[in-house]
Amino acid sequence: MLKSMGAAKQAVHANVGSETDVPVAKSTSSGRKILPIVEGVVLVAALLAPLVLQDYLTVFATRVIILALFALSFDLVWGYAGIMSFGQALFFGSAGYGVALLARDLDITNILLVLPAGTIIGLTSALLLGGFLLLGRHPSSVIFVSLGTLTGSYAADRLARGWYYLGGQNGIPSIAPMSLGGYEFTEGPAFYYLVLGILVVVYLLCRFLVRSQFGLALAGLRENEQRIAFFGYKAQHLKAIIFTIGGAIAGLAGSLYAFHEGFVWPNMVGVVVSTQVVLYVLFGGSGTLIGAVIGTVIVEGVSFWLSDNYRDVWPIILGLLLLLVILFRPLGLISFVLGERERVGSFGAKPKEKRNAAP
Amino acid sequence: ANAAEGPIKVGIATDLTGPIAYAGNADANVAKMVIKEINAAGGLLGRPLELYIEDTASNESVAVGNVRKLIQRDKVDMVLGGITSSMRNAIKDPIVARGKTLYIYPQLYEGKECTPYLFCTGPTPAQQCDEFIPWLIKNGGKKFALPSANYVWPHTLNVYARKVIESNGGEVVFEEYYPLDQVDFSSTVNRIISNKVDVVFNTVIPPGVGPFFKQLYEAGFLKSGGRLACVYYDENTLNINQAAEIEGLASCLDYFKVLTKENPFDAKIQAAYEKDFPGNFLFAAGSAATGTYRGLKLWEAAVKEAGKIDRESVAAALDHAKIAEGPGGPAEMVPGKRHCKMKMYTAVAKGGNYEIVARSNGLVDPKEC
Amino acid sequence: MPLLEAAGIKKVFGKLTALDGAALTVGENEFHGLIGPNGSGKSTLMKCIAGAEVPTQGKVSFVNTDITAFTPTERARAGMSLKFQITSVLPTLTLYDNILLALQAQCSLLDLVFSRTRGLLHDQVMTMLTQFRLADRAFDAAAALSHGQQQWLEIAMALAGKPKLLLLDEPTGGMSLEERRVTGELLQPIKQHCSLVIVEHDLDFIRDICDRLTVLDQGKVLASGTVSEIQANKAVQEIYLRRA
Amino acid sequence: MANAFVATFEILSFGAIIVLIVLGLGIIASMMGIFNFAQGEFVLLGAYITYLAYARGLPIWAGMVAAPFVVGALGFVLEALIIRRFYAAPIVAMLGTYALGLIIRESVRGLIGGFYLTVPEPIGGSIDIGSVHISAWRFTIIVITLLVMAGCYLLLSRTSFGLRMRATLENPSLARASGISTPLMYGATFAFGSALAGLAGALIVPVFSLYADLGLRFLIQGFVAVMVGGVGSFIGPVAGAGVIGTLSAALPWVMAPVVADVLVFVLAIVFIKFRPQGLIAGKGV
Amino acid sequence: MPEFLDIKHLDAGYGRSQVLFDVSLGIPWRGGVAVLGRNGAGKTTLMKIIVGELPAWNGEIGFDGRDISRRATQERVRAGIGYVPQEHSVFARLSVRDNLAVGSLASKKADAVDHVLTIFPKLGQRLDQPAGTLSGGERKMLAIGRAMLGDPKLLLLDEPTEGVWIGVIEEITERLIELAKEIAVIIVEQHLDLALRVADYAYVLDRGRVALQGEAGEVRDNPELVRYLAP
Numbered sequence A: 001m002l003k004s005m006g007a008a009k010q011a012v013h014a015n016v017g018s019e020t021d022v023p024v025a026k027s028t029s030s031g032r033k034i035l036p037i038v039e040g041v042v043l044v045a046a047l048l049a050p051l052v053l054q055d056y057l058t059v060f061a062t063r064v065i066i067l068a069l070f071a072l073s074f075d076l077v078w079g080y081a082g083i084m085s086f087g088q089a090l091f092f093g094s095a096g097y098g099v100a101l102l103a104r105d106l107d108i109t110n111i112l113l114v115l116p117a118g119t120i121i122g123l124t125s126a127l128l129l130g131g132f133l134l135l136g137r138h139p140s141s142v143i144f145v146s147l148g149t150l151t152g153s154y155a156a157d158r159l160a161r162g163w164y165y166l167g168g169q170n171g172i173p174s175i176a177p178m179s180l181g182g183y184e185f186t187e188g189p190a191f192y193y194l195v196l197g198i199l200v201v202v203y204l205l206c207r208f209l210v211r212s213q214f215g216l217a218l219a220g221l222r223e224n225e226q227r228i229a230f231f232g233y234k235a236q237h238l239k240a241i242i243f244t245i246g247g248a249i250a251g252l253a254g255s256l257y258a259f260h261e262g263f264v265w266p267n268m269v270g271v272v273v274s275t276q277v278v279l280y281v282l283f284g285g286s287g288t289l290i291g292a293v294i295g296t297v298i299v300e301g302v303s304f305w306l307s308d309n310y311r312d313v314w315p316i317i318l319g320l321l322l323l324l325v326i327l328f329r330p331l332g333l334i335s336f337v338l339g340e341r342e343r344v345g346s347f348g349a350k351p352k353e354k355r356n357a358a359p
Numbered sequence B: 001a002n003a004a005e006g007p008i009k010v011g012i013a014t015d016l017t018g019p020i021a022y023a024g025n026a027d028a029n030v031a032k033m034v035i036k037e038i039n040a041a042g043g044l045l046g047r048p049l050e051l052y053i054e055d056t057a058s059n060e061s062v063a064v065g066n067v068r069k070l071i072q073r074d075k076v077d078m079v080l081g082g083i084t085s086s087m088r089n090a091i092k093d094p095i096v097a098r099g100k101t102l103y104i105y106p107q108l109y110e111g112k113e114c115t116p117y118l119f120c121t122g123p124t125p126a127q128q129c130d131e132f133i134p135w136l137i138k139n140g141g142k143k144f145a146l147p148s149a150n151y152v153w154p155h156t157l158n159v160y161a162r163k164v165i166e167s168n169g170g171e172v173v174f175e176e177y178y179p180l181d182q183v184d185f186s187s188t189v190n191r192i193i194s195n196k197v198d199v200v201f202n203t204v205i206p207p208g209v210g211p212f213f214k215q216l217y218e219a220g221f222l223k224s225g226g227r228l229a230c231v232y233y234d235e236n237t238l239n240i241n242q243a244a245e246i247e248g249l250a251s252c253l254d255y256f257k258v259l260t261k262e263n264p265f266d267a268k269i270q271a272a273y274e275k276d277f278p279g280n281f282l283f284a285a286g287s288a289a290t291g292t293y294r295g296l297k298l299w300e301a302a303v304k305e306a307g308k309i310d311r312e313s314v315a316a317a318l319d320h321a322k323i324a325e326g327p328g329g330p331a332e333m334v335p336g337k338r339h340c341k342m343k344m345y346t347a348v349a350k351g352g353n354y355e356i357v358a359r360s361n362g363l364v365d366p367k368e369c
Numbered sequence C: 001m002p003l004l005e006a007a008g009i010k011k012v013f014g015k016l017t018a019l020d021g022a023a024l025t026v027g028e029n030e031f032h033g034l035i036g037p038n039g040s041g042k043s044t045l046m047k048c049i050a051g052a053e054v055p056t057q058g059k060v061s062f063v064n065t066d067i068t069a070f071t072p073t074e075r076a077r078a079g080m081s082l083k084f085q086i087t088s089v090l091p092t093l094t095l096y097d098n099i100l101l102a103l104q105a106q107c108s109l110l111d112l113v114f115s116r117t118r119g120l121l122h123d124q125v126m127t128m129l130t131q132f133r134l135a136d137r138a139f140d141a142a143a144a145l146s147h148g149q150q151q152w153l154e155i156a157m158a159l160a161g162k163p164k165l166l167l168l169d170e171p172t173g174g175m176s177l178e179e180r181r182v183t184g185e186l187l188q189p190i191k192q193h194c195s196l197v198i199v200e201h202d203l204d205f206i207r208d209i210c211d212r213l214t215v216l217d218q219g220k221v222l223a224s225g226t227v228s229e230i231q232a233n234k235a236v237q238e239i240y241l242r243r244a
Numbered sequence D: 001m002a003n004a005f006v007a008t009f010e011i012l013s014f015g016a017i018i019v020l021i022v023l024g025l026g027i028i029a030s031m032m033g034i035f036n037f038a039q040g041e042f043v044l045l046g047a048y049i050t051y052l053a054y055a056r057g058l059p060i061w062a063g064m065v066a067a068p069f070v071v072g073a074l075g076f077v078l079e080a081l082i083i084r085r086f087y088a089a090p091i092v093a094m095l096g097t098y099a100l101g102l103i104i105r106e107s108v109r110g111l112i113g114g115f116y117l118t119v120p121e122p123i124g125g126s127i128d129i130g131s132v133h134i135s136a137w138r139f140t141i142i143v144i145t146l147l148v149m150a151g152c153y154l155l156l157s158r159t160s161f162g163l164r165m166r167a168t169l170e171n172p173s174l175a176r177a178s179g180i181s182t183p184l185m186y187g188a189t190f191a192f193g194s195a196l197a198g199l200a201g202a203l204i205v206p207v208f209s210l211y212a213d214l215g216l217r218f219l220i221q222g223f224v225a226v227m228v229g230g231v232g233s234f235i236g237p238v239a240g241a242g243v244i245g246t247l248s249a250a251l252p253w254v255m256a257p258v259v260a261d262v263l264v265f266v267l268a269i270v271f272i273k274f275r276p277q278g279l280i281a282g283k284g285v
Numbered sequence E: 001m002p003e004f005l006d007i008k009h010l011d012a013g014y015g016r017s018q019v020l021f022d023v024s025l026g027i028p029w030r031g032g033v034a035v036l037g038r039n040g041a042g043k044t045t046l047m048k049i050i051v052g053e054l055p056a057w058n059g060e061i062g063f064d065g066r067d068i069s070r071r072a073t074q075e076r077v078r079a080g081i082g083y084v085p086q087e088h089s090v091f092a093r094l095s096v097r098d099n100l101a102v103g104s105l106a107s108k109k110a111d112a113v114d115h116v117l118t119i120f121p122k123l124g125q126r127l128d129q130p131a132g133t134l135s136g137g138e139r140k141m142l143a144i145g146r147a148m149l150g151d152p153k154l155l156l157l158d159e160p161t162e163g164v165w166i167g168v169i170e171e172i173t174e175r176l177i178e179l180a181k182e183i184a185v186i187i188v189e190q191h192l193d194l195a196l197r198v199a200d201y202a203y204v205l206d207r208g209r210v211a212l213q214g215e216a217g218e219v220r221d222n223p224e225l226v227r228y229l230a231p
């Protein structure tokens, strides 16, 4: 554990030391900001997508956006607060199962009921698991939290497979579409824009949060939990709070996913999906919200394309691509355009005041 | 949305990658073989067939995306595929309810799938147990153990098997479920030995089944006259253990390769398959290859009868479709049930090969829906 | 009534008794020096007071409350602030953010989420940075500071929360004579609102800024009193002559 | 009585298998601070090499002897090309090795066609003691595991290799400043951990047969074992593996296997929660 | 004859920010040399470059007649450079005993460890303790002891006495004076007295440039010195 803390610290030094390797776009506090440009480009692309994509690709894109929402939840927890939640699928999947049961057993498919319900399921399960793993006398190590959450997700997967009420291995198929009054959200452009709208709102909320002073506290948490406890931060509470928020967002994503795909199955709470979301975020670049979105789009898009074109060997190619990115862009694809300084960001007062104040 | 002209599009969605890729690839090969054959004979309704194959990758979410490709991009007229029940559940809705397409599921399974427009062409528990279990009691003994992997197929199959065992005067000593990837079975083996079980009716699946049989063997189960039984065991699974470790294992399926010795039609398709696909992916019943063959031929018969390719007409014809020749013999759909009658064979492993020891008198009823 | 009273503190690490009934009393607005040979238990005593170590025995009270069972967070909220002997700034954050982080520690959650105090604290952050001669590096990452500069930053962070009691463990390590003098000057003004416990090996420095001294030796208090009392103390003179 | 003997033997033998698999994982985790997600695939490669030897008609033991060397050499190369870049960031390392594992696993799957293939044991059959039969190969595995453990312990505690390794992994720049060639040490450690995995794969393949997910099956179990034992020493993970292995073989004797399976993990996590440093706190060898 | 350590026109820094500018210095085969300067002047950076932890941008580093600027750290150390870093100077999780053992890996003398323990008896009482839990001063003692064990021909000390008790500083000083009679010693030190007692020659860095240099006595008496040391 000590080792991992130390290693994290070295990582930081190494990054700072190797700034020469990243000659691209090192933006200073007074330089131009790259991040908003990237965000804008992605948003415009997302808005236009259904106009240029074929039907089935719009449906695929909807799924990707839901997964991006899910990735956002993990990024918030890992990229900003340094909590390695290797079991994020637990919240995603339990919400999915929850709303699937609502639809199956109680015939509740009203969007105004099911989405809040999914969010609350995600929130509650994150609160319980987070409470156990993160609170307590000893601050918990990164490795402990990662294995703890992994095990949680693994156990939930086992439970889902074994429990008949949840459909066992087969999951719950044929979930009725989400509805609003008489309108049914079936897959297609309407669903796409609904999901995109939700993503944008959640994204903006997250953005607001991580750039606030609260975000600074999270950054402190990520760097050195013990240290900020000595400032008087309730470090473990902060962790539990952000973990819970992450769980709620994952829950929201999970319920959308369940209705969009029309079924839920044990993998959705299990290790496979948990690992997948970690990949999305690292691939895109953790610690930048847009990185999580970009990572999801690219990983999903590339595997979709590969499985079409290299049918027998696509997992191997995907593995190679992942490895190359991780090797040469350990900070994710976003680091092609974004410098270290802008990624970590600065939480001080408005840039204008800053420049005046700095001599 | 089907074009009246141009080729008829057949969609295959199966596990080309992932842990059961050996089965998925065999199914895809069978489909290629059958489509080639039909096209060589002039196609269907005067139109050629075109094959669209997508990977389900043993990953339900990848699968759904790829199945949508089949339905929405390629606009196939029918989808055949899915091997595990969970995969069937994942893709059936996008195919049948949302995609408004016909779906054929080729694998032996636990039964109880009664979705409209979804046709099953593999064996059901009734077909695999009704004649097999009495044979086991006669050729093994009355005391059964049901060690099982913990998922839906064994659970449902065991309910049926237990009923058949008990109504034939047998006794179930224990029925126990294990996590799917459990690989140590010492306590199970011990219970089997100390309870003097006669027949181990196994539904443990790989990876557990190899070590399980080995441990049983090492504990002297076979030496003291015990009988192994496993209804998904085909030519592929024989290699999991050394021949001695599963000597005498009995299985009941719709096809075994040894049938080629007695059945010219089986010899013909087996030879055709091996010529086109000489690799590792065997034409075997446990991997749904026979169900795929049967499914495609039944569908061909239905299309011919309907004279049209729209879902309603084909489904109406498929409801009572028949083929005179298929792997293991003729097959026919049970009207209104969307399941298939077929011949069943009981085979026993001897020195690394199967020997047929019993066969059904005629076509066995699936007893579903 | 003293501000801080630690009494009978015992700390055992395995076979080693690092503190053996040590005591420390600090009054309001008092600058208190803690000295002693290497390994005499100074840092351990500081950690026991700040909550980084749990004493095996003993009692710590602060502003008339028994805080022995308090967590570090609770102690910090009660008005204590510690600078560790080994520097531990937050390396990837800018200097500005390091200070802001320390300053905003006791703001309410809502204040933080809605950044209500960001503007208010700006001047304080810049004043601290200017005082400690770090203003020109305000937007550099803390990892890019030299060891001595990190010491300055740490002191600034410890001071930032306006503590009632400031605990500094060898703040001037790696500083030259001149730099020490400046540090001393920077510490003087806080006397109006704050008490200080400072561990130092540099006697001249201690003499200049402290009112009272406590000398630790092998986990026990050897002497405690005003600077001149201590200087006259025989036992203390002896350990200064003794080697390692 | 006979029953108890069999039970003990079987439980111990599974414990030994887990220990064997975790040895390499533990060394790499403790010494290099990297949770190697590709470790399972090194086990798989060891198994695959043994299978190849068998399929080519060579004696099986020849494959078993070659496996650790080949996998160790591969580990050395991979360390130099890939792993070396990850030391600073353990989480990125997890993902990097995950990708590596994916590539190896899927390639092997392609090579063996996704099947389950049997490899006979060099020493087959059972040892019969009265009415009790115990597996001769499992017995051999127990013996070899004990020997390998002792060997590793001696290597790490009695030679300066162990000291250099620990120094390097603890503080690389200071190790260099003490004259230790850190690149060599990293390579050697990783190769050593991989070789142990290769050996494990070679020895267990007759028990479990060869299939692409052979190594993956033990990975999470291995991580949990390392955590329970305690990162930072050689002995910790070994002890953890012993506990987890025997526990997961023993619990099904007294309760439903499905419950036992989840229970092992829950117990492990609760244990780590209340004793975060693990069974054996990380110091010494 | 060239100097034992001969640094010419050295430029160096981190990332893009340059820290050292055209630094040249020569160290004789025997004797002490002090490097002085205020916080952030570049002293530690210079040490890191000599030992090879940080690459130089430009310039030459000659050691024992050969150019070592491209050699890896461990090779430089094996060639005879000993280094006591300013921070992270011990193997925190290794016991004191093992820390010393690492130091003596290359040593030929059998009783070298005992010798260190007689200089720092305190360490003898802490042999089995992980070095990370040592007190600040004990840690420094261990770091110095470890570096001495390698029989260096050139010893680099980056603030060796930070946090060390006065009594022990005296002891260390005497040892270093003795040592400097046999090998070359470069010392970065804030205790001016100590530094200039050990050193015969001194360099003063200011913002990465050599601002003053000369015999120890001269430098001490130079009125400019105070200016370069003030913050």
Ligand SMILES: Nc1ncnc2c1ncn2[C@@H]1O[C@H](COP(=O)(O)OP(=O)(O)OP(=O)(O)O)[C@@H](O)[C@H]1O
Binding pocket: C013, C014, C016, C018, C036, C037, C038, C039, C040, C041, C042, C043, C044, C045, C085, E126, E129, E133, E134, E135, E136, E137, E138, E163
């Ligand atoms: N976690 C620990 N485990 C074992 N021994 C410890 C631990 N922490 C401190 N010690 C020992 O306790 C003694 C007191 O240490 P402490 O750090 O308090 O000394 P100090 O007075 O601050 O010395 P210095 O002036 O050198 O910093 C030392 O001998 C140290 O080795």
Ligand SMILES: Nc1ncnc2c1ncn2[C@@H]1O[C@H](COP(=O)(O)OP(=O)(O)OP(=O)(O)O)[C@@H](O)[C@H]1O
Binding pocket: A016, A017, C143, C144, C145, C146, C147, C148, C149, C174, E014, E015, E017, E019, E037, E038, E039, E040, E041, E042, E043, E044, E045, E046, E086
């Ligand atoms: N990792 C780093 N990245 C970027 N800049 C750095 C880094 N380390 C040091 N610096 C900068 O280089 C300059 C010289 O630092 P150095 O550590 O050499 O100073 P020093 O003379 O040793 O000071 P001190 O007396 O405080 O130890 C300082 O301005 C510092 O901010």
Ligand SMILES: [Mg+2]
Binding pocket: C042, C043, C044, C085, C169, E135, E136, E137
């Ligand atoms: Mg101290």
Ligand SMILES: [Mg+2]
Binding pocket: C146, C147, C148, E043, E044, E045, E086
């Ligand atoms: Mg320095």
